[in-house]
Amino acid sequence: MAMYDIGMVEDPFIIKRMLTNGMIYSDSFLDEERMNYISPKEVWKDGKGSYFYGSDTPVKKMSKSKMSKSKNNAIEVSEVLRKYESDSIRFFVLSDKSIDKDREWSFGHLDKVEQFIKNVRNRISVN
Numbered sequence: 001m002a003m004y005d006i007g008m009v010e011d012p013f014i015i016k017r018m019l020t021n022g023m024i025y026s027d028s029f030l031d032e033e034r035m036n037y038i039s040p041k042e043v044w045k046d047g048k049g050s051y052f053y054g055s056d057t058p059v060k061k062m063s064k065s066k067m068s069k070s071k072n073n074a075i076e077v078s079e080v081l082r083k084y085e086s087d088s089i090r091f092f093v094l095s096d097k098s099i100d101k102d103r104e105w106s107f108g109h110l111d112k113v114e115q116f117i118k119n120v121r122n123r124i125s126v127n
Helices: 077-083 086-096 107-126
Strands: 024-031 036-038 043-045 051-053 057-066
Touching: 024 051, 077 086, 086 107
Parallel strands: none
Antiparallel strands: 024 036, 024 057, 043 051, 051 057
C-alpha cells in the first residue's frame, strides 16, 4: 500500500495472484523397534532389497513424505552447497517441475544436473 500512497502505482493491490512453492518430498525410514526416524544418509540397502542402518539394524522404508525434521529426512542447505554449485541446485529445482508443484528430492538427479552444466560450460569454453 505504501507505493500506492505515494503515487508509484495506480492500484493498491499490485499482486494479482499469490504463487506458493510446492512441497519437496524425500524418502523416510523408520526404526520400528525404537519408533524413531533414521536419516536416509545413514541407511544402506542389502542385495535382497532390505534397508538397514548402523551395522545391521533393520529399518522400514516409508512412503515418500514431505521433508521435515520430525521425520529426519530434511537436508542441510550448507551441506548441499558444499557439494554442489548453486547454479546446479537452482537448475534442478526450476527445471524439474513447475514451481508450484510438489517434487521429489534426489541427489542422483542433482548429480546429473551438475554434470550437464559442466558439459555445457566445457563446450562454451572450447568455442
